[in-house]
Amino acid sequence: MNKKSLAIPYLIWSALFIIVPLLLIVYFSFFQEGQFSFQSYQKFLEPYYIKALWRSVQLAFFSTVICLIVAYPLAMLLSGKEMSNKQVVLLLVILPMWMNSLLRTYAWASLLENTGVINSLLQGIGLPTIKFLYGDKAVIFGMVYNFFPFMVLPIYNALCKIDPHLVEASYDLGANKVTTFRKVILPLSMPGVVTGIVMVFMPALTTFLITRLLGGGKVMLIGNIIEEQFTRTRDLSFGSAISMILMVLVLLALTFLGKKDSLDGKGGGLF
Amino acid sequence: MIRWLKKSYIAVILLVMYAPIALLMIFSFNANRLPVWKGFTLDWYTKMFNDAGIQQAFMYTLLIALVSSLCATVIGTFAAMGIHRMRGWQKKCVLYVTYIPLLSPDIVIGISLMMLFSVIKLPFGLPTLIISHITFSIPYVILSVMPRLQQMNYNLYEAALDLGATPGYAFKKVIFPEIMPGVIAGTFIAFTLSIDDFVVSFFNKGAGVDTLPIKIYSMARKGVNPTINAISTLMFTTIIVVLVATNLKASRKAKDTNR
Numbered sequence: 336m337n338k339k340s341l342a343i344p345y346l347i348w349s350a351l352f353i354i355v356p357l358l359l360i361v362y363f364s365f366f367q368e369g370q371f372s373f374q375s376y377q378k379f380l381e382p383y384y385i386k387a388l389w390r391s392v393q394l395a396f397f398s399t400v401i402c403l404i405v406a407y408p409l410a411m412l413l414s415g416k417e418m419s420n421k422q423v424v425l426l427l428v429i430l431p432m433w434m435n436s437l438l439r440t441y442a443w444a445s446l447l448e449n450t451g452v453i454n455s456l457l458q459g460i461g462l463p464t465i466k467f468l469y470g471d472k473a474v475i476f477g478m479v480y481n482f483f484p485f486m487v488l489p490i491y492n493a494l495c496k497i498d499p500h501l502v503e504a505s506y507d508l509g510a511n512k513v514t515t516f517r518k519v520i521l522p523l524s525m526p527g528v529v530t531g532i533v534m535v536f537m538p539a540l541t542t543f544l545i546t547r548l549l550g551g552g553k554v555m556l557i558g559n560i561i562e563e564q565f566t567r568t569r570d571l572s573f574g575s576a577i578s579m580i581l582m583v584l585v586l587l588a589l590t591f592l593g594k595k596d597s598l599d600g601k602g603g604g605l606f
Numbered sequence: 607m608i609r610w611l612k613k614s615y616i617a618v619i620l621l622v623m624y625a626p627i628a629l630l631m632i633f634s635f636n637a638n639r640l641p642v643w644k645g646f647t648l649d650w651y652t653k654m655f656n657d658a659g660i661q662q663a664f665m666y667t668l669l670i671a672l673v674s675s676l677c678a679t680v681i682g683t684f685a686a687m688g689i690h691r692m693r694g695w696q697k698k699c700v701l702y703v704t705y706i707p708l709l710s711p712d713i714v715i716g717i718s719l720m721m722l723f724s725v726i727k728l729p730f731g732l733p734t735l736i737i738s739h740i741t742f743s744i745p746y747v748i749l750s751v752m753p754r755l756q757q758m759n760y761n762l763y764e765a766a767l768d769l770g771a772t773p774g775y776a777f778k779k780v781i782f783p784e785i786m787p788g789v790i791a792g793t794f795i796a797f798t799l800s801i802d803d804f805v806v807s808f809f810n811k812g813a814g815v816d817t818l819p820i821k822i823y824s825m826a827r828k829g830v831n832p833t834i835n836a837i838s839t840l841m842f843t844t845i846i847v848v849l850v851a852t853n854l855k856a857s858r859k860a861k862d863t864n865r
Contacts, residue, residue, distance in 0.1 A: 337687065338691055339688050339691045339692055339696075340688065341684040341685070341687045341691075342684065342688025342689050342692070342700065343686075343688070344681050344684060344685070345681050345682065345684065345685030345688070345744065345748075346685075346700070348681060348740075348744065349703050349704070349706075349741075349744070352722070352737060352738075352740075352741040353703060353706055353707060353741065354703070355711075355722060356715075356718030356719050356721060356722040357706070357718055359718060359722055360714070360717070360718050360721065361723045363721060404710060405619065406669035408615065408784070409615070409619055411618065412612055412615070412616060424616055424620070427620055427623070427624070428619075428620075428623070428851070430846070430849065431623060431627075433798060433802075433845050433849060434627070434802075434841075434842055434845055435801075435802045435804075435819060435838075436718060436802070436804075436805050437819050437822060437823060437826075438630075438822065438837075438838045438841060438842070439626070439627065440839070441630075441822070441826045441834060441838070442626035442627055442629070442630040443626050444826070445630065445633075445828075445835075446625075446629060452629055452633075455640075459803075463716075476619065480622070480623070483623070518861050536817065537709075538711070540711070541713050541714075542713035543713065543714070543805075544805065545802060547827070548827075552785065553617070558713055558778045559823075561713055561717065562713065565717050565809060566809075571721065573645060575717075575721070577711070578714050578717060578718070581711060581713075581714060582710060582714055584709075585709065585711060587708065588734060589709065
């Protein structure tokens with residue numbers, strides 16, 4: 336019973352529904368009506384698309400940096416000894432990972448709207464209303480809000496794994512808090528930081544949902560352009576070519592960060 | 607002073623994370639369409655329960671989640687056992703394939719399956735949704751069962767065989783109880799992923815077959831609608847109750863084994 340052949344149904348399944356579909360993307364990106372051409376890739380070189388790609392990278396980069404800056408201190412506080420109810424706080428930070436991201440994004444959209452809660456409050460105390468929605472800032476905010484737990488959790492795990500004796504040794508050898516952090520804690524927590532960066536940057540780079548709800552069609556990122564090719568313009572070849580470019584970017588980023596096994600805990604961590 | 611700073615840092619983060627969810631829930635009971643409190647009402651809930659479209663989407667979501675998480679669990683558990691017996695390049699290759707759905711962007715999984723279904727002319731609808739959900743769920747099941755198999759003592763299984771058990775009986779009595787927690791965790795992850803999924807479903811749904819997230823998306827695009835608040839409140843509370851219940855059970859079990 337405990338044999339390799341048990342994996343056969345899975346192998347057939349993944350060949351049919353993972354490998355073949357990916358090969359179809361490759362095929363469609365190079366062939367238009369049975370004719371081989373680079374046309375779709377050439378089309379991507381138009382300034383409009385290059386700009387969209389650059390903007391996607393920029394927005395994903397900014398939201399990753401903000402997540403990192405906010406999450407690192409939080410992870411340190413949570414992994415420290417002095418907090419009494421840190422298990423509860425940790426659970427509260429992770430909980431949103433299990434909640435629908437569409438609904439959470441919608442919740443912010445309804446708060447930030449021109450007639451939303453925040454603006455009603457501002458109006459109530461006689462202040463001018465602020466136009467939050469539909470722009471880069473709202474999109475970055477949405478990305479940070481959505482992917483923040485994915486940054487906290489791996490950093491927290493990495494910090495918890497650090498041997499406290501190393502930190503004590505560093506103090507014994509005369510290092511102050513800053514030096515200990517720079518020379519001991521930070522380098523040892525790097526694997527967690529890298530995982531966190533991957534887990535925030537990737538979904539932020541490819542989202543089309545957050546852009547649509549908080550950017551309101553004004554912000555066109557690479558995900559929105561792919562979506563458009565398949566739902567409206569129906570240019571399958573061009574859509575496939577952009578997806579190929581996106582996949583190559585993702586693979587490059589992954590090899591650059593050298594962490595293929597770091598995503599084991601994607602979505603998990605609570606159990 | 608520093609202690610106070612630390613506490614308020616955590617408080618601000620939690621406030622930003624939960625304020626929108628809390629307000630969403632509060633306004634699902636608001637008698638006003640606009641986010642200004644006008645009095646308590648259950649109108650939006652009655653509206654939600656009477657909306658045939660939402661009801662149908664709810665049933666489809668549940669059906670797809672049940673079928674896909676069960677199929678993914680069966681295929682994934684057997685796959686994990688098979689992969690566990692593999693060695694060398696064979697194992698490496700299969701694991702690489704397993705990582706593909708985890709590492710590729712949702713949108714790429716969605717459109718690649720969409721193209722497959724249109725090439726083989728499988729009509730979009732329930733089957734395409736279920737197949738795509740199984741596909742993105744299997745890796746999570748495999749990854750939650752594999753560690754259990756690695757921890758297991760293989761000699762126990764051989765001892766069962768030596769004592770005269772058939773392979774099937776030995777599997778039922780020895781292997782299965784050992785890997786059970788991993789299997790259950792895998793099913794649970796697959797189920798939640800299926801309920802939550804928007805992107806892959808968006809590209810593989812058929813006319814008239816909506817899941818709840820897709821229904822909400824099409825409603826949300828038209829602007830704020832308190833009925834969405836009511837649906838969200840129900841979905842959020844369900845998730846919180848399920849998670850708290852599972853965690854309590856797990857911690858109680860941990861206490862029992864410690865004793």
